[in-house]
Amino acid sequence: MAKIEIRFICDVFSADYLTVKSVHDRIEVGHYDSSNDILNRIHLDKSTAIKFAKTLRTEINKIK
Numbered sequence: 001m002a003k004i005e006i007r008f009i010c011d012v013f014s015a016d017y018l019t020v021k022s023v024h025d026r027i028e029v030g031h032y033d034s035s036n037d038i039l040n041r042i043h044l045d046k047s048t049a050i051k052f053a054k055t056l057r058t059e060i061n062k063i064k
Helices: 046-062
Strands: 017-023 026-032 038-044
Touching (some): 026 046
16 A cells, blocks of 8 residues: 555645544644654544534635
8 A cells, every 4th residue: 555645745844744544533633844843733523523524614615
């Protein structure tokens, strides 16, 4: 299996990026800097991650 990591570019600091991955039974969203040091991370359980995804889609649809 290929080892692939998807990185989302941070709009505030151009060298920073976000990653999303499954860790044990939680979803982890990590904020990293250009030297791959973690700055922040949040962990969401399954039901919270689903609600967050729905809220995110709603907010995306509000963008004109």
